[in-house]
Amino acid sequence: MGFWQWYVRRGRIDRRTWWLHYTLPLTVLALLALLADLTTGGGHLPTPADPTVGYGPVLTLVALLSAPASISANATRLHDRGLPAGLLLLGLVPVVGPLGLLVLTGFVPGDRGPNRYGPPNVHGPRPAEQPLYPPPSWT
DSSP: OOHHHHHSOOSOOOHHHIIIIIIHHHHHHHHHHHHHHHHHTSOBOOOSSOOSOBOOHHHHHHHHHHHHHHHHHHHHHHHHTTOOGGGGGGGGSTTHHHHHHHHHHHTSOOOSSOBTTBSOOOOSOOOOSSOSSSOGGGO
16 A cells, blocks of 8 residues: 555545555644653643643644644544544543444444445455365275
């Protein structure tokens, strides 16, 4: 898979791909960007005197560059469940929306068979057409 196929995904992806190829790497990248901003003085964490979070230029740049990959991964994950990508707007509802979207994309399994967005993304070995053991020459 090339970079552009990863960056803007089409079709369906399963939970494993969503977690391991998108969610975890993009979260680690965002945390590293926040750490870079904090160490260079570009951002600040909340304190009792100033309860706001100041995002620095590195985190802002990483967020802007990773937004298309995150949006397309979430859309294709919703497609795996047979749901339209318009449900991503659920993430705009404070607190409940992002949690509901996390449950829909990260924890609920997708459709087993093909749906209107294509066939399922299958990982691992596929069943053999013939049994591997015993070999046909033994019978």
